[in-house]
Amino acid sequence: MPALHSVAPKPENCSPDQRMDDAATTNQPADAAPDKPCLAYPLQTNTQSFLQRALYPIVLKFEEIVYKVGGEDKGSCCTGKSSAREKTILNGVTGMVCPGEILAMLGPSGSGKTTLLTALGGRLYGKLSGKVTYNSQPFSGSIKRLTGFVAQDxxxxxxxxxxxxxxxxxxxxxxxxxxxxxxxxxxxxxxxxxxxxxxxxxxxxxxxxxxxxxxxxxxxxxxxxxxINPSLLLLDEPTSGLDSTTALRIITTIKRLATGGRTVVTTIHQPSSRLYHMFDKVVLLSEGCPIYYGSAPNALEYFSSIGFSTPLTVNPADLMLDLANGIKPDSSNVIEQGNSTEQERQSVRETLLSAYDKNISTTLKTELCNLDSHSYNYAVDGSRRSQAKGEQWCTSWWHQFKVLLMRGLKERRYNAFNRLRIFQVISVAFLAGLLWWRTPTSHIADRVAMLFFFAVFWGFYPLYNAVFTFPQERRMLIKERSSGMYRLSSYFLAKTVGDLPLELALPTAFTFILYWMGGLKPEPLTFTLSLLIVLFSVLVSQSLGLAFGAILMDVKQATTLASVTTLVFLIAGGYYVQQIPPFILWLKYLSYSFYCFKLLLGVQYNDNDYYECSKGHYCRVADFPGVKAVGFNHMWVDVSVMAMMLVGYRFIAYLALHRVR
Structure with a gap:
């Protein structure tokens, strides 16, 4: 591969001999790539060979990368009109990284470093043009599973x-x-x-x-x-916020990983000279445009050749960042940066862009064209098989479900059973039990109010807890789904099942306390049915909260929407307003609190129950206004409606999660 030899300082990483060795390790033909890339990582008994050698080296090329985002121009004060415009984030960035090399992306804040890294990782959507190839192949599921992406946060x-x-x-x-x-x-x-x-x-x-x-x-x-022993490792600001010693240790680790044949690309804001000299190649960006690409040790020599030399011994990264900001490398200007006008900065930038087009761009495109004449059979074949069979997963759906369920239980146990939450629920249960202490059967209004309190409290409390679930896990979901770690369906079902024991324990304790303290019907069957109805309402309420959180993905907005919804459900729940005007009567049929209240009444009473409405005079419970407005007929219909809400809300939440990127 002579073209690769002329560009990469470590050509042996891409050599056929290397591929033969790797193929022997994995018991596969030398020119074959795995149908399932994850299966390319058999256990190595030698720790060093596992961590220090990439099994499938990747040559990464990116040509004329352009990325634009839509903006909004408020317009002039005369017309008052607004017009849409595009802002160019990346403008014609080209380069290549070979196995065993570290490419560092330098530039001021906002120069497009992270955007370019995201594009190279196949995670950038929108108005992206240009060409990114991996061993002359486009991005695919196979490449995704050979790629490690470390975000800044x-x-x-x-x-x-x-x-x-x-x-x-x-x-x-x-x-x-x-x-x-x-x-x-x-x-x-x-x-x-x-x-x-x-x-x-x-x-x-x-x-x-x-x-x-x-x-x-x-x-x-x-x-x-x-x-996963990645062949391509992308890191976004791996030293951000760290002291120099810790940063050096991390970059040293990355350098050691690269020597095993991995292709490493990293963004870095302002590296020290010790860090800079560990890089093989550098891309310097200024407002999305490349002004240098090439060997890191030769950067100072290049800038000196185009008239930007400095008599001082400086950190190459500091000089390059000054130039990217339009600041000349003479001592007086560096000290008095505030004196340089915008016109001077723009002049420096134009000089750098012109020099890049003249000295680097043409030569770089020629090298990339020469490299295109060489094929990588193991990658081509693997890509074809991947496209033929579809994207493969490392593990089965059932395995993903079990692991995600186990992880969720370990993580969520601290949130679901924290002392404050337990105290909150138990204290409310005891306080309500004291207020409704042994309520006589003749006090029908108080007993009906107690049942409505059951419906309201466990209709709204889980809702407000559930709206936090997906917004809080949004970043984790994006990170893991982008890596192809698991199916969305296995994640969603594991989250749903994992929340059951945690979310149902507290309402069970609440019902045990208030039911018996309040003096409700002391029959085991009635108590069991009442408990099941409360738990059913908890699941429906939680489903609506999950749907709100998944749709909006913003805690404040979801909480506001939940507040409005609960207020409507509370008023239309059949207790406060019993004679609802016909034109708005349909609202109560949207309220799961209404169905829960109706079911609790139907379990506690029937058409033949009486209560002492006055001394020595008994009235039918069914004729009591608060009960008559709700009724206890068609209870199975009510159960069916709540079941449809349970499934429907969760299905909406699942569909909404598909939009998360």
Whole structure:
């Protein structure tokens, strides 16, 4: 592969001999790529070979990448009209990274570094043009599973330990052909390699409680991607917010991973000179336009050749960032940056763009064209088979469901059974029990009010808790779904089933306390049916909350909508307004609180029940105005309507999650 030799300093990583060795390791033909890329990671008994060698090297090329977003121009003060316009985020970025290399993307804030990295990871949607290829093939499900993407923010579950976090990731992302013990060995290898042994049993931590340090969180995020032994590793600001020593350790780890034949691309804001000299190639962006691409050690020589030399010994990254901001590298201008006018900055930028087009762009396009003449049979064949058979998953639906259910129970137990929540529910139950203490059967209005309180409290309390579920997990869902970790259906059902024991325990305790303290019908069957109705209402209410959260994906908006909805359901629930005007009567049929209240009345009373309406005089319960307005007929219809609400709301929530990207 002579073209690759002329561009990459480590051509042996892409050599046929290397592929033969890798094929021998995986017991596959040398020119074959796996139908299921995850199956390309058999357990290595040698920890170093697992962590230090990529089984399928990838040559990443990106040509003339242009990305635009729609903006809004408020228009002039004279016309007052607004017109839509486009803003160019990336403008003609071209480059290539070979196995064994680290490409660093430098540039000021807002220059398009993260956008370009997202495009290279196949995660950018919208008005994107240009060409991105992986071993001369377009992005596919096979490439996705060979790619590790580490976002700038560490999206981790706070209540899981380091080992649990990596183990659940391994169970989901490594193939089922490996046993749990073998996957656990992978986790131990990654923990050792990334220096996480000391904090292996420590919780990740979050805003409300302290966990591991920022550098350790970043290494955990990298470790999650290293579990799949990726051929392409993309990192967004891996040293952001870290001290220089921790940053050096992370980049050193990444460098060590790259030497195993991995293709590494990282964005970095302002690296120190120690970090800069660990990069093989650099792309320098200024307002979305490339002004340098090439060898990192040769960057200063290039800028000096086009008239931007400095007599001072400076960090190359500092000089490059100054140039990207339009600041000349002379000492007086650097010290007095505020004195440089916008015109001077623009002049520097135009000079750099012109020099890039003249000295780099043409040569780079020629090298990429020469590289296109070489084929990568193992990637081509794998891509064709992947397209023929469709996107494959590493694990079965049932396996994903079990692992996600287990992980959800471990994480959610701290939220569902925290002391404040338990105290809140139990204290309300006892307070309500004291208010309705042993209510006599003759006090029909109080007993009906108690049943309506059951319907209202457990119709609204779960709703407000459920609206937080998906908005809080949005970033995690995007991260894991983008990596092809699991099916959305397995995630959704695991979330639904996992919430059942946690969400139904408190209403069960509440009903036990208030039912017997309030003196309701003391028959086991009646109590059991009442409890089942309350739990049924909890599930329907929770379903509506999940739907609100999934549709809006914003806690404030979802809570506001839930408040309006609960107010309408409360008023139309059949207790406060019994003679609803005909034109708005339909509102009560949308209220699950109405059906729950009606079912509770139907369980407690029937048409032949009487109460003492005055001394020595008995009246039919069915004739009491508050009961008559609701009635107890067609109870199975009410159960069916609530069941339709339960399924319908959750189905809407599931469909809404498909829009999350």
């Amino acid at each position: 560490d999206v981790l579950y706070p209540h899981l330990t380091v080992k649990e976090t990596l183990l659940f990731t391994a169970l989901l992302r490594l193939p089922q052909s490996l046993t749990r013990e073998e996957k656990s060995q992978h986790v131990e290898s990654v923990i050792t390699e990334l220096g996480l042994s000391r904090c292996r049993n420590s919780m990740i931590g979050g805003p409300l409680f302290r966990g591991i340090s920022g550098g350790e969180k970043k290494r955990v995020s990298i470790g999650q991607e290293m579990l």
